[in-house]
Amino acid sequence: MKLLRKACILVMTAAVIFSSGCSLESKYDCEFFAMDTVMTINTYGSKSESAVKAAQNEINRLDKLLSVQKENSEIFKLNQSKKMTVSEDTLTLITRSKEIYTLTDGAFDISCEPLIREWGFYSGLENKVPSQKAIETALEGVGAEHIKIENSTVTLDDNTSLDLGGIAKGYASHKAAEILKDNGVTSALMSLGGNVRAVGSKPDGESWSVAITDPDDNSKSIGTLKISDKAVVTSGGYQRYFEENGQIYHHIIDTKTGYPADSGLKSVTIVSDDDALADALSTALFVMGLEKSEEFYSENSSLFGAVFITDKGEIYVTDNLKDSFMSEQGFEVISV
Amino acid sequence: MTNRIWIVVFSVVALLCLGIWLFISNVSSPSKVVGIYKDGSLVEKIDLNSVTDEREITLSGDFGDNVILVSNGRIEMKSADCPDKICVEHGELKSSSSPIVCLPNKVVIKFENSTDGADAKAGAVG
Numbered sequence: 001m002k003l004l005r006k007a008c009i010l011v012m013t014a015a016v017i018f019s020s021g022c023s024l025e026s027k028y029d030c031e032f033f034a035m036d037t038v039m040t041i042n043t044y045g046s047k048s049e050s051a052v053k054a055a056q057n058e059i060n061r062l063d064k065l066l067s068v069q070k071e072n073s074e075i076f077k078l079n080q081s082k083k084m085t086v087s088e089d090t091l092t093l094i095t096r097s098k099e100i101y102t103l104t105d106g107a108f109d110i111s112c113e114p115l116i117r118e119w120g121f122y123s124g125l126e127n128k129v130p131s132q133k134a135i136e137t138a139l140e141g142v143g144a145e146h147i148k149i150e151n152s153t154v155t156l157d158d159n160t161s162l163d164l165g166g167i168a169k170g171y172a173s174h175k176a177a178e179i180l181k182d183n184g185v186t187s188a189l190m191s192l193g194g195n196v197r198a199v200g201s202k203p204d205g206e207s208w209s210v211a212i213t214d215p216d217d218n219s220k221s222i223g224t225l226k227i228s229d230k231a232v233v234t235s236g237g238y239q240r241y242f243e244e245n246g247q248i249y250h251h252i253i254d255t256k257t258g259y260p261a262d263s264g265l266k267s268v269t270i271v272s273d274d275d276a277l278a279d280a281l282s283t284a285l286f287v288m289g290l291e292k293s294e295e296f297y298s299e300n301s302s303l304f305g306a307v308f309i310t311d312k313g314e315i316y317v318t319d320n321l322k323d324s325f326m327s328e329q330g331f332e333v334i335s336v
Numbered sequence: 337m338t339n340r341i342w343i344v345v346f347s348v349v350a351l352l353c354l355g356i357w358l359f360i361s362n363v364s365s366p367s368k369v370v371g372i373y374k375d376g377s378l379v380e381k382i383d384l385n386s387v388t389d390e391r392e393i394t395l396s397g398d399f400g401d402n403v404i405l406v407s408n409g410r411i412e413m414k415s416a417d418c419p420d421k422i423c424v425e426h427g428e429l430k431s432s433s434s435p436i437v438c439l440p441n442k443v444v445i446k447f448e449n450s451t452d453g454a455d456a457k458a459g460a461v462g
Contacts, residue, residue: 032376033442038435042455194460202455211433211454219426219434224454234459269458 032056034063035169036123037193043180044187044203051183055176059192062175065089066168068113069122078154079113079161085153093164093171093276094147094154100167100280101144104296108284109255111146113161114138119260120242121251127242129249135258142255170279173197173231177275194234197275201228207324213238215266215309222309223327231275235282236267236309254287263289264311271321272304281306290316294334301336308334370411370429372404373444381448384409397441404445411445413438433457 028048030041039059041052065087067073078084086094097110115138116122118130130138141159148155156162169192177199180188188199189208198208207228211221215238225232237250237260254261268286272278281304285293290308297306297318305321315331322333368384374395390407392414400417413423413436423438433454435446 030376031373031444033439036439038437038439038442038444040456189456191456191460194458196456196458208455209453211452211457213457213459218460219430221433221452221454221457225458232456232458236459239459267459 028052030056034059035067035172035193036069037169039190039192041176041180041190042188043185043199045185047184048188051180051185054183055179055190058175058179059172062089062168062172066093066164066171068163068165069124075162075164078156082156082158082160083153088152089171091149091152091154093167094162095149096171096276097164097167097280098144098147098149100277100284103300104281104284104288106143106256107254107287107292108166108280109142109144110162110164110166111142111144111156111160112166112253112255113163114141114159115253115255115258116163116165116251117161118258119249119251119253121240127244127249129244130258139255139258142258166283167276167280169193169195170231170233170276174275194239195275195279196232198227198229198232212269212307212309213267216313222329223307223315223325223331225269225271225307225321226324226326227271230271230273231278232269232271233275233278233282234267234269235286237261237286238266252283252286261287261289263287265289266309266311266313268293268309269307270304271306271324274303277303297334298336306334368409369448371444371446371448373446375442382406382411384411395441395443397438397443399440402438402441402443412436413443413445416441434460 026046028043030052032039041055043052064070065074068075070076074086074090100108118134118138120127141157146157146160173190173192173195176190177197180199186200187203190197196210201207207226210225210227210232212223212234214220214222215236235252237252240251241248250260252261265286268282270278270282285306288296290310301320305318307325308316315327315329316334317325317331319333319335369381370384371381372379387406387408393404393406395402399419402416403414405412405414410428412428416424416438418438418440423436426436429436429445432447432451435444437444
């Protein structure tokens, strides 16, 4: 009888171990289209489904608010009217964008809309190389000094228009991650069109493996980052471009020249706790180029880490990421 | 003595269970299972290794049709009426971190499990 009891305890213990193992593996995936891209949210744990739905709703809400092309969005209306009292989210993002403009000496600039339009990088427009005159005219309204904020009213100069495309997905992934956490999710991985955000670690406690796209062959990776609870955002000329007379023109416009940034980099990947900053810095450092980025890193190394891929295919990694980055190819380490 | 026998017996049973569980979890997640999604909803799940006859799947969207070609061990977007044709240029589906995506028609073709050890891919073109 005693033995039977022991046997029962043993079997029950095994059952508990098994069932807990299974519940750790319970996974809920969601895939949807928003912000002109495809998004996936992978979550683990029992509370996943409702949390993911809430996160998805939040991303869709922000898309309607911040889109430069949706006619009912606040940004669209602001670009039309040039003066508007905006919601808290829009105000937060415009304020933040101006701060990052200053931090990056203008390399990140949300007033780039007239330039992006000239180059035809909006859906429904034809890609074209603009005339020098058209670029000069567009440049007149470019720069954070043309955006004024008073309380919650934003005023734009007459020839200024905003495009939050370089920061909105980062902001959205931050908000979505907060919602997942508030709903009890402790392990999740999101990709908002290639902007990756990890909530916690994998269910087994391991770090997530986030591959970095090979700029020369998008089906391959150039290396892998091991991260937990961070955002990973890559900007690269390979993501959107067109060819005219044998010349490639990509979508990351240097607002100082009005032309696609030609800084010697193929892609920049930023790792940070701050999704919006990661999103904005991936563009800014791409525009700055390696040398200026190294300087920028030495002054702001507590804010982010970065992986650079140069036009020659060399990889440079900031020293705060050297232990979490792996690549079959050798890489140089950038120290503070 | 009998106590020890019981412990041995149940240890063996527990180990066997663990072995079976590991085996099942491996078998149930072969890397060649792909999912075809339209606007976030699963249209069809296919184990590419069990496909014997080549066939086409046609999905209709806002920008016309997407024709998906499935054959043994292989899936690709054969043709599409969408304006940019990025999905067709993608070619064969090769890795889980690079799904075939048609943004205009909201179609995604992807492996259901990781094929390259990565959980996500930064900078992937959506």
